[in-house]
Amino acid sequence: MPVQPSSLTAGALDATATRACLPWNALADEIGALLRDDTVSVPARTVLPLPGGGSLFVMPATDSQVAMTKLITLTPANAGTHRPAIQGDVVVFDVLTGERRLVLDGPTITARRTAAVSLLAARHLAQKPAGPLLIVGAGVQGLAHLEAFVEGLGVTEVWIASRSAASAQKLARHAATVGAQAHTVTDADAALPHCPLVAVCTPAQAVVLSAPPRADAFVAAVGAFTENMAELSPSFCHHVAAHGRIVLDSDDARYEAGDLLQAGLDANPLPTLGQLVRNGFPPATGPVLFKSCGWAGWDLAAARLAMRPHPAGATHPAARTTP
The missing domain is CATH 3.30.1780.10 (ornithine cyclodeaminase, domain 1)
Incomplete structure (x- = not known):
């Protein structure tokens, strides 16, 4: 034939x-x-x-x-x-x-849908959606979250932490082109008190945030997508679980969210973004961790x-x- x-x-x-x-x-x-x-x-x-x-x-x-x-x-x-x-x-x-x-x-x-999911979650769960925004990790996802949050939430001030100073500076220069003022920092934990919005976008090969977030913080963590990966410390995760709420991007995250699993947290009772979209978003109280592992949806x-x-x-x- x-x-x-x-x-x-x-x-x-x-x-x-x-x-x-x-x-x-x-x-x-x-x-x-x-x-x-x-x-x-x-x-x-x-x-x-x-x-x-x-x-x-x-x-x-x-x-x-x-x-x-x-x-x-x-x-x-x-x-x-x-x-x-x-x-x-x-x-x-x-x-x-x-x-x-x-x-x-x-x-x-992959880059755009991941950041757009974080944007949708932030629209509903962030208490101070205009920022300032802390981005941890200055790679592809750091860039995508910068653009998504500037355009979608009106963020005008960005703090950038990266293990690569050159990457942080490059992302800071890009921030200026989309209308945001950017600062580079060497200590992500030290920047947490200044930023009610946080996007954690690292390769998840090591913990990058250990200090507790602000009481009004919205944290989107997208780097870890297997049980063996983590970019948030157990103490960080336990703090949010005790004082605020944790939301998953999908049911798959219940067995893929290494940050939570390595902290010993039971992910089964946690709500997903889809459940909240369908059933309504509760009033914001305390910090919110939006744990995203990716989903074909x-x-x-x-x-x-x-x-x-x-x-x-x-x-x-x-x-x-x-x-």
């Missing part, structure tokens, strides 16, 4: 094009809509170890109109090289025809938004409009 020419190129979006179709506020809104959608189905993700310490992630999800799978590799050994640590794609299909509609840049999807929300027309009205190549 002759092989038909592939139409992959027509529906493939590079990192720049993928970013352009996922504005921060629209993506946060789409994530909220997905959490209210009873047709969404998200099986457990598969993580396969690779030689050399890397991992292959297979993350499918679907709703009544869109099916997608994210295929990405995480290669920690690429840190400090010209190769990114996260590589891969999100492939989007029409569930009615089975046709492939889009191929999106996987690392861009967030990628599905990004795929749903990407399938819609550009703001100017044009539709992406090979894509259809979803109502």
Whole structure:
């Protein structure tokens, strides 16, 4: 049987094009809509170890109109090289025809949907959403959370802590381009009293926050996504559990949130963002820790938004409009 020419190129979006179709506020809104959608189905993700310490992630999800799978590799050994640590794609299909509609840049999807989930949580759970904001970790997620919180929450002052002074300075310069005043600090714990917003975005290879947060703090911790990873100390987690509340991004975090599990906390009773979106957000009292481990539902929300027309009205190549 002759092989038909592939139409992959027509529906493939590079990192720049993928970013352009996922504005921060629209993506946060789409994530909220997905959490209210009873047709969404998200099986457990598969993580396969690779030689050399890397991992292959297979993350499918679907709703009544869109099916997608994210295929990405995480290669920690690429840190400090010209190769990114996260590589891969999100492939989007029409569930009615089975046709492939889009191929999106996987690392861009991962960065933007993670920060947009934090943005959605902060909208509802942050007592002082305008900041100042402390970002711990000046990599891809630090950049994404900076942009999301500046655009989505109106943050104008940012404190940046990173083990790399050069990375911290680079992110501070970027903050200026999006309208925020930035300071770099060497001690993240010392900055906590000054910042009611905190985004912890490290590789989670070591604890970076141990001091208790402010009583009105909202802390989004996104770096640790396995039981063996942690960026928050047990004392930090216990303080929030005793004086405020902990919210999970999804049910999967109950067995993936290394920060909480290593602190000996029982994650089973903790509410998820989806439960709060559906049932209502309680009044804010004490610090809030939003523990995010990642979920294919967030990628599905990004795929749903990407399938819609550009703001100017044009539709992406090979894509259809979803109502």
